[in-house]
Amino acid sequence: EAQVTQNPRYLITVTGKKLTVTCSQNMNHEYMSWYRQDPGLGLRQIYYSMNVEVTDKGDVPEGYKVSRKEKRNFPLILESPSPNQTSLYFCASNHRANTEAFFGQGTRLTVV
């Protein structure tokens, strides 16, 4: 089954404690991206990757890092989380940047 898998689904952490949210897709897609969803703001792109070892900032990259060492994986790293990063995060993959996006189930992150 074609899917995007994110882990964990829920995470509560403390300010400053590094964390990683994993994302994996099994569709051999070139393009992957991370979004955060906040009430009234919709989905905002954090980072995207056009292919292996090619990543770039989206609209709200501050406080986040990503890597793309393999085509299927695109982890999101928060080196020093802060409460304003409390949000719902989605990973997505596309065959190409402008084609339909396939989304993971989401990760609800709370930073206290």
Add this chain to the structure above:
Amino acid sequence: AQSVTQLGSHVSVSEGALVLLRCNYSSSVPPYLFWYVQYPNQGLQLLLKYTSAATLVKGINGFEAEFKKSETSFHLTKPSAHMSDAAEYFCAVSEPSGGGADGLTFGKGTHLIIQP
């Protein structure tokens, strides 16, 4: 640069009534357009997409949308609302010939409420 405006953060309709969710876009080139649905505690699921073929696009669950270039609109409709349609709906745009890496740009979403 591309952008999407969804009119109405909340729309309430009665069960059995027409559903109309509005989406207007801005794009420097002929766009691709998408509607996604998000049910509670789930990810986004594609409802339908316009990729420069027929201007009236049919999607899943009885939804359809019409691309109107002159109005820069891509409104989502369903003739008869069902309780299970209650969800958040997102319109999105991309630029197929722009060559950029921006991916899809999403609107802020419309929460559809179905009254019994």
